[in-house]
Amino acid sequence: xxxxxxxxxxxxxxxxxxxxxxxxxxxxxxxxxxxxxxxxxxxxxxxxxxxxxxxxxxxxxxxxxxxxxxxxxxxxxxxxxxxxxxxxxxxxxxxxxxxxxxxxxxxxxxxxxxxxxxxxx
Amino acid sequence: xxxxxxxxxxxxxxxxxxxxxxxxxxxxxxxxxxxxxxxxx
Numbered sequence: 001x002x003x004x005x006x007x008x009x010x011x012x013x014x015x016x017x018x019x020x021x022x023x024x025x026x027x028x029x030x031x032x033x034x035x036x037x038x039x040x041x042x043x044x045x046x047x048x049x050x051x052x053x054x055x056x057x058x059x060x061x062x063x064x065x066x067x068x069x070x071x072x073x074x075x076x077x078x079x080x081x082x083x084x085x086x087x088x089x090x091x092x093x094x095x096x097x098x099x100x101x102x103x104x105x106x107x108x109x110x111x112x113x114x115x116x117x118x119x120x121x
Numbered sequence: 122x123x124x125x126x127x128x129x130x131x132x133x134x135x136x137x138x139x140x141x142x143x144x145x146x147x148x149x150x151x152x153x154x155x156x157x158x159x160x161x162x
Contacts, residue, residue: 001131002157004157005131005155005157005159008129008155012127012129012154016127016154020125020126020127021128021129021154022122022123022127022128022129023128023129023130023131024128024129024130024131024142025131025133025136026130026131026133026136026137026138026141026142026158027136028133028135028136029136032133032136036131036133036159040131
């Protein structure tokens with residue numbers, strides 16, 4: 001979800017109280033709506049949500065693609081969101097999906113980290 | 122349904138655009154506090 005939208009939602013919730021807000025989603029399918037609803041309620045895993053607060057075994061860096069176009073081109077990031085797991089400056093795993101929940105992201109990270117550790121050892 | 126509520130509209134480019142939803146909310150007497158049309162890619 002757009003970062004500006006997230007900030008506005010947070011501000012409105014602070015001003016009016018979340019019980020006074022009604023959020024209407026125009027998502028094209030149920031899965032997208034579920035992810036958007038999860039983002040509104042729990043936070044965005046790429047911004048201030050589950051990933052940023054739940055994982056202490058990795059460092060998380062977020063790039064805003066429009067402001068980091070050259071980096072995105074160099075890393076061959078063609079769709080958003082894209083998650084790259086890096087180790088010693090090298091990409092070891094990549095996840096690019098139009099909709100993904102915090103739980104799916106954490107599952108992917110766990111699997112990728114296990115595979116990476118097996119290769120290193 | 123919308124009485125005393127602030128309505129946030131999160132439309133989507135591949136679904137229903139924000140302004141279309143906002144127009145429906147207004148016609149139903151709702152107060153649209155924020156409306157946008159999101160894009161996943």
